[in-house]
Amino acid sequence: MKSCIALLAGTALAILAGSARADVLSLNASGFVGAASGTGLGGTQKDDAFHQGAEGVAYGGSVGVEFLFLDGWIDHTQYRNADGLAGTWTQFMVGLDVEIGLGEPEHVRVQDDYGDQKLERKPYTPGFFELGMGLGFGVGTGQQIDPPLDYTEVTDRGFLVQASAHIGYRLNRVFSLGVKIPVQAGYMFKKGVANDENNHYQSLQGAVLLNLQMKLLLK
Numbered sequence: 384m385k386s387c388i389a390l391l392a393g394t395a396l397a398i399l400a401g402s403a404r405a406d407v408l409s410l411n412a413s414g415f416v417g418a419a420s421g422t423g424l425g426g427t428q429k430d431d432a433f434h435q436g437a438e439g440v441a442y443g444g445s446v447g448v449e450f451l452f453l454d455g456w457i458d459h460t461q462y463r464n465a466d467g468l469a470g471t472w473t474q475f476m477v478g479l480d481v482e483i484g485l486g487e488p489e490h491v492r493v494q495d496d497y498g499d500q501k502l503e504r505k506p507y508t509p510g511f512f513e514l515g516m517g518l519g520f521g522v523g524t525g526q527q528i529d530p531p532l533d534y535t536e537v538t539d540r541g542f543l544v545q546a547s548a549h550i551g552y553r554l555n556r557v558f559s560l561g562v563k564i565p566v567q568a569g570y571m572f573k574k575g576v577a578n579d580e581n582n583h584y585q586s587l588q589g590a591v592l593l594n595l596q597m598k599l600l601l602k
Contacts, residue, residue, distance in 0.1 A: 409449045411456075413596040415563065416442040419462060421588030427581045428573050433523040433539040434588035437472070439464035441590050452479045454517065460590075471524045474543060478517025485510030485550075507556065513549040518542075521569070541571030541586075549594065556600075563594040 419441035421434025440463045447456025455477050462469040486509050523539040544567065551561020566589040573582040 407451060408602040409598055409600045410447075411449065411596060411598040412444070412446045413594050414442075414444050415592040415594045416440070417590055417592035419460070419588065419590035421586055424568075424585040424587055426571075426584030428571075428584035429586070431573070432584055432586040433470060433472070433571065434586055436525075437462035437464075437470035437523070439469055441592065449480075452481060454478050454480055454515070456517075470538075472521055473523075474519050474521030476517040476519030476543070476545065478515060478519075478545070480513055480515035480547075482511050482513045484508030485512055507553060510552050511550070511559070511561075513547075513551075515545075515547045515549070517545045517547075519545070538574050539571055541569045543567050543569045551594070551596070557597055559596050559598070561594050561596070563592045565590055565592070 418439070419434070420438040421432060423429030423432030423435055441460050442463075443458065443460035445456055445458045447454055449455075458472075458474050458476070460472045462471070484507070488508050519542075521541060521543055522537045524536045525538045545565055546567075547563060547565040549561055549563040551559045553559045567587070569586050569588070571584050571586055573584070575582045
């Protein structure tokens with residue numbers, strides 16, 4: 384996991400020095416569906432790792448804000464398997480990303496102030512590839528949450544480091560459709576006293592998600 388994050392960091396720096404694209408300030412929201420899995424890596428509770436028990440179909444949503452290459456976002460994911468709802472996971476993340484445009488910007492025919500037709504290049508490429516990384520904190524429940532989320536509903540919680548890759552196609556300037564692959568490592572705590580090492584475990588989890596995103600450029 385460390386080598387993966389180091390590779391992403393190196394790639395991000397190389398792109399920042401080159402042709403990476405960044406909006407000054409934007410808001411984004413997305414809905415996603417796909418498959419997720421996980422496993423416990425160590426600790427007393429590794430055999431009862433949340434994402435190992437919650438693997439299966441994953442779906443949910445995300446909202447966030449981006450300033451230059453810096454991001455802050457909240458994800459909420461629900462997991463289902465053959466027995467029904469396997470759990471929910473909510474995480475609060477901060478990080479950075481870099482985006483590479485794929486293909487040449489398309490041209491559209493527009494009319495100028497004099498009524499003449501001319502070709503104008505769109506300010507974005509049709510496709511894009513994005514690399515991201517982040518740090519954060521998440522909480523999991525073994526059942527459907529009853530908002531507002533109450534501490535008694537939480538079965539697992541922990542600190543996360545995430546690396547992700549996202550390839551997509553812009554349907555227009557606001558909406559895009561793509562595939563996102565987030566991979567996370569976490570230091571987790573089961574319900575109970577946090578300083579009791581019998582409640583601790585480390586885990587690795589990942590997902591492959593079909594992602595529909597709306598991005599609003601504010602500046």
